Amino acid sequence: MNWFAGQKTQREVVITHEDIDRAHDRARVQDARARGSWLSRLRLLWLLVGPGILVMLGENDGPSMLSYAATGAKFGIGFFLPFIILTFVMAIVVQEMTVRLGAATHRGHAELIFERFGPFWGWFSMVDLSVGNFLTLITEFIAIRAGLGFFGVPPWAAVLAALALLYTALMTHRYWTWERITLAIAALNLVFVPVALMSKPDWHSVGYALANWKPMPGMNKDTLLIVLADIGATVTPWMLFFQQSATVDKGMTKRDVSFGRFDTVLGAALAATAAVATVIATTPLFTHHMSAENFQAAQFAQALQPLIGRIGASLFALGIVEAGMVACVTISISSAYAFGEVAAKPHSLNLPVRQGKAFYSVLYLLAALAALIVLIPGLPLVYVVLVVNVIAVLAMPPALVFLFLLVNDRELMNGVVSPRWANALATAVVLFLTGAGVLFGISVIAPNLFAALGGK
Amino acid sequence: MTKEPKMHNSMNLSEEELVLSTLEPDQLAEAKKQRVPRRRLKGPELLVLWFLRIYLLFMIVVVIYQAWTGTR
Secondary structure (H helix, E strand, O other): OOHHHHHOOOOOOEOOHHHHHHHHHHHHHHHHHHHOOHHHHHHHHHHHOOHHHHHHHHHOOHHHHHHHHHHHHHHOOOOHHHHHHHHHHHHHHHHHHHHHHHHHHOOOHHHHHHHHHOHHHHHHHHHHHHHHHHHHHHHHHHHHHHHHHOOOOOHHHHHHHHHHHHHHHHOOOOHHHHHHHHHHHHHHHHHHHHHHHHOOOOHHHHHHHHHHOOOOOOOOHHHHHHHHHHHHOOOOHHHHHHHHHHHHHHOOOHHHHHHHHHHHHHHHHHHHHHHHHHHHHHHHHHHOOOOOOOOOHHHHHHHHHHHHHHHHHHHHHHHHHHHHHHHHHHHHHHHHHHHHHHOOOOOOOOOOOOOOHHHHHHHHHHHHHHHHHHOOOOOOHHHHHHHHHHHHHHHHHHHHHHHHHHHOOHHHHOOOOOOHHHHHHHHHHHHHHHHHHHHHHHHHHOHHHHHHHHOO | OOOOOEOOOOOOHHHHHHHHHHOOHHHOOOHHHOOOOOOOOOHHHHHHHHHHHHHHHHHHHHHHHHHHHHHO
């Protein structure tokens, strides 16, 4: 029997401000759905897209874009172009499950783990997510600081501007308005496309690489680390928590699942385009044999300037700022959602500050603290980024296993349980990503084991 | 049994009707306070959770090792 169906007759109805805001959003969806014309179908799509695009473009964050830039600078056009697209296909498989979970249960991911699997796994997921998110947040501010540094903006001003933008996006206390503002900022992620065009790529090589996965890089520890970094750049735990909670906050229901899928695929297509464009954009560094070891955002832009011009380099730096900014917003919100869900506090972007004190406090405090840390003089920023990558890749297997168990939970899923083919696909992706996580862990503990692979 | 909706002072009846006609009962903020029951785990699921516990230990070792080597 379905648990939610059994609850419908037992509850007392209490209506809150959050419900009213969500009801207004749903009324527009119902109105567009009732009309049935092509135009209203497009309007319905416009109303229902959001979480999928935001999560995918949000994951194209500062460290991810640097990882793609490093890929292009180290390996050029080749195997990694189709490989990056493959990682986004895996992200679609994983994120689609969160859409169904959110639409069927109207509950967030942290909440479901806590309630279905008990407090141990609930708190584990919460701590895991919080630590990973907080460290990632620091890296986003590092990216913003470095990107704006290219234009001569001092670090304190860069960090302050980022915090101001975060607060502005949330000031309306309306999910819908916040989502549209953040989508507008996230669209700037595509700024890497003109940068790629300015690098005058060899389109024949691009086509050949996409069709044949060649030239293949030499198999050694460096290649393995780039492979794992690119996986970590596309599928991370905060994405699961964010998209499910955003789907719930947006008010999506089972009728909207197909639009949620489209939203996820569209987001992945946009993010993959930006990621591939970044690899292409930094390929001139590979062609000119310029070492990009330990490059930060501003250094990539500076190194590219003589090759693609001042405008191209500026756009690259701007893209890094945007990547950090959008991730800063989505990751802070992901932490605040999870905190509210586990602590049973109101958690919605539709809440006025007075009713959502705990939710907004967590959100703002985390962002402010991460921003302050970035300003500490002499902080080993490169080391922080490295630890973030380790935690993100290692934390993925537990998150995926819980997602898989929940999406196959017939008591919860109420008719949108995964079909067999989808389960087979999800199993393959979960096993692949878990294997990648374990491999990454081994490469950290025993690097010499991997050195034997390529003699490095 | 379903009871009459409680209204906040600032809301009018049309808003109440709007909420009840557009949101599913489970979507109401108040409904989400109801906890979902704990899942009864069977053999394969218990095995998966034990795998996760072992993986967790592995993960802690890796992170501590990474932090240790990084600070040296």
